Amino acid sequence: MKENKTYYKKKIYFVLFAMTLVFGFQSLYEYYSVSIENPFLRLSNVLFGILKMFLFTPPISPDDSPGIIYEIAKWMAPILTSAFVFTKISNTLLHLKNIVINKFSRNHILIFEKSLMSETLITNLMNEKTPYKISLISRQFIDDNLKAKYEKKGIATYQIDFEKSGKNEIRELLNTVNINKVKYMFFCSEADLVNYALYANVIKRIKPKRNITCYVKCESKTVSSYIEDVITRAREEAEVLKKIDTVHFDQRDLTVRMLMSDKCVLKSLKSSLNDLSQMDNMISLEKIGESIRNMHILILGVNELTEVLLKHIANDMTLCLKANTKVSIMDKAADSKMAAILDKNEGLKNALNLKAIDIGSSRNSLQEGLTKIKNEGDLSLIFMMDEDVVKSLKYLKTLTGYFGSLPKIIRNVSNIDLSYVLPKNSDNILVFGDVSQIMTSDIMIRESLDERAKTFNDSYNKAVEMSGMGSGSSWNELSYVKRTSSRLSATHARVKEEILRKIFFDNSDDEIRNYLSKKFEEFGALQDIMQQDWEEFKIRFRGYLSDNPILDFLSRLEHKRWCNSYYAMNFVYGENKDENLKTHPCLIDDWDIIIGDKFDICHPEYDLLSVFTLFKTEK
Structure with missing residues (x-):
C-alpha cells in the first residue's frame, strides 16, 4: 500500500471530484428547473453554478438550499480546490527551497535527462554517506507526481529542451542551478547523440569557477571523439x-x-601473491618474480562484454614480468567469435595469453575442456558471462565439481533472485547484471582513484620540470588517452600495494608508507643530479634500481602494465607518438632496452614514480 500511495490518492481525488460534479449538477438542475424554463439558460446556470462552487462562491443563498446533495457538493468543491491549490503552493515552495540549498552546496550534482540509468544513479547517490545535492534537468516531460516525489527528496527538477529554447531561458536555468560551481555533471540519455548535443550546449555556455568532472554516457567511439573535439x-x-x-x-x-573491484576478484588476485610472504630476507628481483603465480582466468560465453572484460584483465591483472595473464575462453564456435573480436583489437594478442576452446552441444565437449584446464592446475578465477541464466546454473554444478570453492562470477540478466538456488556456501560467488550495481559513486565517480591518478600526474610533471623537458600538463589539459592511462595506472595500484603487503607481511601500511617515503627522498637526490648531468643520472638511476630490487620489480611491472594497457587500446610500436595513428615508441616489452638505448625517449624513471604514489592517504 505504501508503494502505491500516490496511485490510490489520485483515485480518491478522482472519485470525490466525480461525486461533486454529479451532486452539484443534479441539485442545481432541480433548483433552476423551477424558475428557468429555457433549457439552454437552465444548463448555462447549472454549469456556471458548479464553477462558482469550486471558486469558493456558493451559487445559491443559504436560505434557499435545495437539500443535502447540494450541501455535500457545496462543501466538497472548495475542499478539492484547496487541496489542489495548497499542493501546488507546497510543491513550488519545496522547489524553491531545493534551488537555494543546491545552488550553494559544494557537492551539487547536475544530472541531464531522465532515463533508467539516471533514475538508478539518483536512487543510489541518495542512499550514500556523501551528502550530494542533486538537480535533474530533462528535455522529456516529467510527470507531476514524479516531480513531487523528487522534490520531497531534495532533488530540484527542471524541464527544458536546449535545442528549442531561447538564449534567455537557457541562461536563466543555468544561473538558477549555478552551473559554474557544480561538482559533477552526468549526461545520461540513452542516445549517444543526445548526450553529445547536451554536452556541446552546456560547454559553450559554462565558465567554471572550480574543477568540474563531466560524465558522458557514450558507447560509440566515433561520438566520443567528437565530444573530445568539442572540449x-x-x-x-x-x-x-x-x-x-x-x-x-x-x-x-x-x-x-564493478566486477574487477569485487571481493571475489581481489581474493583470487591475492592468492596468486601468497608465496611472496615466504621469501627470506635476501630479496632479489628474481625471487620476487618466482614467488608470484601468474593468473589463469576462465571465461564461459563470448558476447558484448568479452572485449571490455579482456581489456580490463590486461591492465588490472598484470602480475608477472615475463608472462602475460592467461585467459581461456570457452563457448560454441569460440574460435570464430574470438577471431571477430581480435580482428577489431589485435593488441589484445600482445597483452594477454589467449586460448579459445570450442565446446559443442554435448556434455562431453565441456567436460573435456574443463579436464584439460584442471590438469594445468593454475586456474584462478571463473567468469560465467552467458546471458542464458539457466545454462550458467547448469554449468555451475559442473564447475563446482571440477574447481570446488574457486571464485566464480555469474551473469544474471533475468532480474530473478538466484540466492535460493546457489550453494549454501556462496561467499566465493558473485551474481551481477542489475544496473543498480554499477550506478554508484564507487563505480561511477571513483573519486579516490582519480585523486591517485592526479597525484601521479603531479609527480610526473615535477620530474619533467626537473629534467629540463618543460613544465608538463595539468590534469585537464591531458589528452583523453593520457588521462585514461593515468586512471588505469591508479587502478593497478592495488596490485602493487598487495605485493608490498605480502613482501612486508609483518609491517603495517603506515610502515610501508614510511619505507616508500624514505626511498622517495633518496630518489630526490638523484633528481638533483638529473638537472646537472643527464648521463650521470642515468648511470646512478640504474644503480639505484639494482640496489632496491623491490622498487626495480615494481617499476618493471608498471612498464609491463602500461604496455598491456596500450596494446588493449590497440596501439602499436612506432617511432613517433601519435594518438590518432595509435603508435608509441615505448611499446617495448624488453625492460633492458627501455632502461638502456631507449632511456632518453621512454624515461623509465616515470615508471618508478607510480610506485611512490602508493599508499597515499585519501584527502
Whole structure:
C-alpha cells in the first residue's frame, strides 16, 4: 500500500471530484428547473453554478438550499480546490527551497535527462554517506507526481529542451542551478547523440569557477571523439574550460569495472601473491618474480562484454614480468567469435595469453575442456558471462565439481533472485547484471582513484620540470588517452600495494608508507643530479634500481602494465607518438632496452614514480 500511495490518492481525488460534479449538477438542475424554463439558460446556470462552487462562491443563498446533495457538493468543491491549490503552493515552495540549498552546496550534482540509468544513479547517490545535492534537468516531460516525489527528496527538477529554447531561458536555468560551481555533471540519455548535443550546449555556455568532472554516457567511439573535439576547440577560445574533465562511460565498461573491484576478484588476485610472504630476507628481483603465480582466468560465453572484460584483465591483472595473464575462453564456435573480436583489437594478442576452446552441444565437449584446464592446475578465477541464466546454473554444478570453492562470477540478466538456488556456501560467488550495481559513486565517480591518478600526474610533471623537458600538463589539459592511462595506472595500484603487503607481511601500511617515503627522498637526490648531468643520472638511476630490487620489480611491472594497457587500446610500436595513428615508441616489452638505448625517449624513471604514489592517504 505504501508503494502505491500516490496511485490510490489520485483515485480518491478522482472519485470525490466525480461525486461533486454529479451532486452539484443534479441539485442545481432541480433548483433552476423551477424558475428557468429555457433549457439552454437552465444548463448555462447549472454549469456556471458548479464553477462558482469550486471558486469558493456558493451559487445559491443559504436560505434557499435545495437539500443535502447540494450541501455535500457545496462543501466538497472548495475542499478539492484547496487541496489542489495548497499542493501546488507546497510543491513550488519545496522547489524553491531545493534551488537555494543546491545552488550553494559544494557537492551539487547536475544530472541531464531522465532515463533508467539516471533514475538508478539518483536512487543510489541518495542512499550514500556523501551528502550530494542533486538537480535533474530533462528535455522529456516529467510527470507531476514524479516531480513531487523528487522534490520531497531534495532533488530540484527542471524541464527544458536546449535545442528549442531561447538564449534567455537557457541562461536563466543555468544561473538558477549555478552551473559554474557544480561538482559533477552526468549526461545520461540513452542516445549517444543526445548526450553529445547536451554536452556541446552546456560547454559553450559554462565558465567554471572550480574543477568540474563531466560524465558522458557514450558507447560509440566515433561520438566520443567528437565530444573530445568539442572540449578541445572550446578550450582554445576560453582557457577557463581547462577546469573541465570529461569521462566517457557506458554500461558495459561500468559493469566490468564493478566486477574487477569485487571481493571475489581481489581474493583470487591475492592468492596468486601468497608465496611472496615466504621469501627470506635476501630479496632479489628474481625471487620476487618466482614467488608470484601468474593468473589463469576462465571465461564461459563470448558476447558484448568479452572485449571490455579482456581489456580490463590486461591492465588490472598484470602480475608477472615475463608472462602475460592467461585467459581461456570457452563457448560454441569460440574460435570464430574470438577471431571477430581480435580482428577489431589485435593488441589484445600482445597483452594477454589467449586460448579459445570450442565446446559443442554435448556434455562431453565441456567436460573435456574443463579436464584439460584442471590438469594445468593454475586456474584462478571463473567468469560465467552467458546471458542464458539457466545454462550458467547448469554449468555451475559442473564447475563446482571440477574447481570446488574457486571464485566464480555469474551473469544474471533475468532480474530473478538466484540466492535460493546457489550453494549454501556462496561467499566465493558473485551474481551481477542489475544496473543498480554499477550506478554508484564507487563505480561511477571513483573519486579516490582519480585523486591517485592526479597525484601521479603531479609527480610526473615535477620530474619533467626537473629534467629540463618543460613544465608538463595539468590534469585537464591531458589528452583523453593520457588521462585514461593515468586512471588505469591508479587502478593497478592495488596490485602493487598487495605485493608490498605480502613482501612486508609483518609491517603495517603506515610502515610501508614510511619505507616508500624514505626511498622517495633518496630518489630526490638523484633528481638533483638529473638537472646537472643527464648521463650521470642515468648511470646512478640504474644503480639505484639494482640496489632496491623491490622498487626495480615494481617499476618493471608498471612498464609491463602500461604496455598491456596500450596494446588493449590497440596501439602499436612506432617511432613517433601519435594518438590518432595509435603508435608509441615505448611499446617495448624488453625492460633492458627501455632502461638502456631507449632511456632518453621512454624515461623509465616515470615508471618508478607510480610506485611512490602508493599508499597515499585519501584527502
